[in-house]
Amino acid sequence: MSISSEYFVAIADYGGVEGDTNYIAVMKGDVVRLIKKDKEWLTVEKDGDIG
Numbered sequence: 001m002s003i004s005s006e007y008f009v010a011i012a013d014y015g016g017v018e019g020d021t022n023y024i025a026v027m028k029g030d031v032v033r034l035i036k037k038d039k040e041w042l043t044v045e046k047d048g049d050i051g
Contacts, residue, residue: 006034008044024051 010030016023024046026032032044043050 008032008034022051024049 008031010026010028010032013028014023014026016025024044026044026046030046032046034042035045035050036043
């Protein structure tokens with residue numbers, strides 16, 4: 001996997017889905033780094049956590 005240096009600012013809160021261990025909570029205004037982009041989901045890094 002290549003390391004991305006694309007950063008984004010969250011435009012909405014996302015708390016995940018109950019029981020989904022592959023998410024991290026993102027709040028509006030958080031800056032996240034894009035790790036991987038699929039058709040429906042993004043994998044991002046925030047404060048050292050990836051989800």
